[in-house]
Amino acid sequence: MEQFQGSSQYVVSEELMRSVNIAIALRKPLLIKGEPGTGKTMLAEAISQSLGKELIIWNIKSTTKAQDGLYVYDTVQRLYDSQFGGAGVNDIEKYIKLGKLGEAFSREKQAILLIDEIDKADLEFPNDLLWELDKMEFYIPETKKTVRALERPIVIITSNAEKELPDAFLRRCIFHYIEFPDAQMMEKIIRVHFDHLDDALLEQCLKTFYEIRALRGLQKKPSTSEVIDWIQALQIGGIAPEKIEREIPFAGVLLKKNEDLDTLRQKESPRRTRGW
Amino acid sequence: MFTPLFYLLRGHGLDVSLGEWMSLLDAMDKGLHQSSLTEFYYLARAVLVKTEADFDKFDGAFLEYFKDVKTFDALPQALLDWLANPHKQAAYDKNEVDKRIGGLTPEQIKQMLQERFQEQRERHDGGRYWVGTGGTSAFGHSGYAPQGIRVGGESRRHSALQVAAARNFRDFREDHVLDSRQFQLAFRRLRQFSADVEGPKEELQLDETIQKTCDNAGNLELVFGRPRRNAVKVMLLFDSGGSMWPYTELCTLLFQTAVKSGNFKDLKIYYFHNCWYDDLYTQPSCDHCDAIPTEWVLHNIKSDYKVIVVGDASMAPYELLYKGGCSDYYVYNEQPGLDWIRRTAARYEKMVWLNPMQQGQWFSPYGDNTVKIVSGEVPMYPLTIQGLEQSMKYLVSARSRKEKRTG
Structure with missing residues (x-):
């Protein structure tokens, strides 16, 4: 059995690795939840790299419908062709275009299908996919054909928990919640992204970063991707480690909301204005 | 095998279905638990539990079931x-x-x-x-x-029982009183309000129109639908009295999230101290200059507004039951507070009371049963994720107000 072990670009926790392998073995979709910026989307890329399988990404937007993932019947094109005498108008199949799910089903080799941010879609969206994900097939009434998966794709679904997912859908998934990495894990992750990194700088960055995350009243806590950007900025700016804790340079990279920056400043000010 | 665990999990309030249980057995059949309790713990959690809010319940049940399993005795x-x-x-x-x-x-x-x-x-x-x-x-x-x-040396992995006993996910329990992050999550449930149930079908549905027209062999056929818009109007009444101080941050968050969500057709916010009488206030300080007659509010804010009261409902009984019982020395009320609560409840189709106090303390001696009296008039829910969700469900449900929540 193929086992996912993480990749050179993606540091994976033991728990996550376990869940991925469970999902692959049980042939069920893996639902990944977690704070934004914990690398949910990158996981699918890492799996695809490590197992050497093609990755098909289906990005979900608020307007996405389940049908879009299966196939689209381009009726307008057909109408157009029929009016202007295009060839092959009788052939409906010409106007059936498979969606991402359909694509994943029709691959001869097992593919990895990432359904990204499923909670962005309408509430009913996951329910509309139950049968397709269960049976890995769907029927196209226009051509009276059934598209059936040649090789059951490995399905990874990510969710930011913006909406509750329906029970019936959840019951069919393997669930994993990505916890926010602790300092030790974070150090590993950061080292994967930087070739040369000053130890003192890293240590000071992480210390300050977790302090900021612990501030009460932040609307959006900084996450992994932000700390990586931040360290990059500090490196390029050539900031000395001692300065980091005192001044928190480039705080705008970590905190994206004005209110949060204000919160940070307020927490700092008592220290600076002592004796006031 | 392990069937008692299945019932134990269900007993702990985890809604494990038979299908999921079969999946777990299937997984064990495939050897995914690798004959280790730790692996079994993670396997069972991944297959059976579908939200991090339930991890804690799972940990509790797991501990109870496997509590007699001896791991290593402590080494000398x-x-x-x-x-x-x-x-x-x-x-x-x-x-x-x-x-x-x-x-x-x-x-x-x-x-x-x-x-x-x-x-x-x-x-x-x-x-x-x-x-x-x-x-x-x-x-x-x-x-x-x-x-x-x-024996000894650096352990690379914790044993399952250690992991379960640490109960890292306690914070995510839905019956836990809210804090900031969870608050945003809970407030998303207010989107249950969103529905295109009201209003005429007036928006041209392009996709359906094209579909219908093409089905019609090119004869134009227009399809209209209802615009997606939230029809819900909300009136928030905040208790800003002294006993609410411990919950200030909580209430600020509720307030901010409600205002920011911009989700409602209309949102009115008024304040009161402990209980409201002839006047409500537009500012949390409840100064006289910000007063607005309750009579006016009841008259002008229509009955289809959903009323959400946030308060601990803990006050001296006279504040609720007697004429002139208002805690503000300069204000004399002709009608006892309870009458005003009753009038408000009668006026609006749907009204709930969210209480930030822990539910266990509701009927404590300090509350002196004003909580009980108030909750007899208005359905009261704890200000927790679960309570908020239940109250929202109640607010949008079709049931009439007369059928009060039981229990």
């Missing part, structure tokens, strides 16, 4: 000292070691380890018999053996 301190500062691996003949230890059964190894515990009196490193480091006996760490029992 002396032994741990011998095992500290491991020595480098001593030279060894791999074939010899494999032959010597490879054939032993786990029972034999356990038996041998028990004997060593009895016999060993000092540190041994790099050897082939004692419990030590860098050697080739079947015990100890930082050494080589084809199989054996690691």
Whole structure:
């Protein structure tokens, strides 16, 4: 059995690795939840790299419908062709275009299908996919054909928990919640992204970063991707480690909301204005 | 196998279905638990639990079920000292070691380890018999053996029971009183309000129109639908009285999230101290200049507004029950507070009371049963994720107000 072990670009926790392998073995979709910026989307890329399988990404937007993932019947094109005498108008199949799910089903080799941010879609969206994900097939009434998966794709679904997912859908998934990495894990992750990194700088960055995350009243806590950007900025700016804790340079990279920056400043000010 | 665990999980409020249970058995059939309790813990959690909010319940049930499973007894301190500062691996003949230890059964190894515990009196490193480091006996760490029992050394993984006992996910329990992050999550449930149930079908549905027209062989057929818009109007009444101080942050968050969500057709916010009487206030300080007659509010804010009261409902009984009971010295009320609450409740189709106090304290001596009286008039829910969700459900449900929530 193929086992996912993480990749050179993606540091994976033991728990996550376990869940991925469970999902692959049980042939069920893996639902990944977690704070934004914990690398949910990158996981699918890492799996695809490590197992050497093609990755098909289906990005979900608020307007996405389940049908879009299966196939689209381009009726307008057909109408157009029929009016202007295009060839092959009788052939409906010409106007059936498979969606991402359909694509994943029709691959001869097992593919990895990432359904990204499923909670962005309408509430009913996951329910509309139950049968397709269960049976890995769907029927196209226009051509009276059934598209059936040649090789059951490995399905990874990510969710930011913006909406509750329906029970019936959840019951069919393997669930994993990505916890926010602790300092030790974070150090590993950061080292994967930087070739040369000053130890003192890293240590000071992480210390300050977790302090900021612990501030009460932040609307959006900084996450992994932000700390990586931040360290990059500090490196390029050539900031000395001692300065980091005192001044928190480039705080705008970590905190994206004005209110949060204000919160940070307020927490700092008592220290600076002592004796006031 | 493990069937009692299934019922125990359900008993702990986890809604595990038979299908999921079968999946777990299937997974065990495939050997995914690798005959280890730790692996079984993660496997069962991944298959059976579908939200991090339930991880804590799972941990609780798991602990209860496996509480009698003995892991290792604590190692004697002396032994741990011998095992500290491991020595480098001593030279060894791999074939010899494999032959010597490879054939032993786990029972034999356990038996041998028990004997060593009895016999060993000092540190041994790099050897082939004692419990030590860098050697080739079947015990100890930082050494080589084809199989054996690691004793001491750095543990790379926690045992399942340790993980479960740590209960890292307690914060995510839905019956926990809210804090900031969870608050945003909970408020998203207010989107249950969103529905295109009201209003005429007036928006041209392009996709459907094209579909219908094409189905119609090119004869234009227009399809209209209802615009997606939230029809819900909300009136928030905040208690800003002294006993609410401990919950200030909580209420600020509720307030901010409600205002920011911009989700409602209309949102009105008024304040009161402990209970409201002739006046409500537009500012939390409840100064007289910000007063607005309650009569006016009841008259002008239509009955289809959903009313959400946030308050601890804990006050002196006279504030609720007597004329002139208002805690504000300069205000005299002709009608007792309870009358005003009743009038408000009668005026609006849907009204709930969210109480930030922990539910266990609702009927404490301090509340002196004003909580009880108020909750008899207005359905009261704790200000927790679960309570908020239930109250929202109640607010949008079709049931009439007369059928009060039972229990």
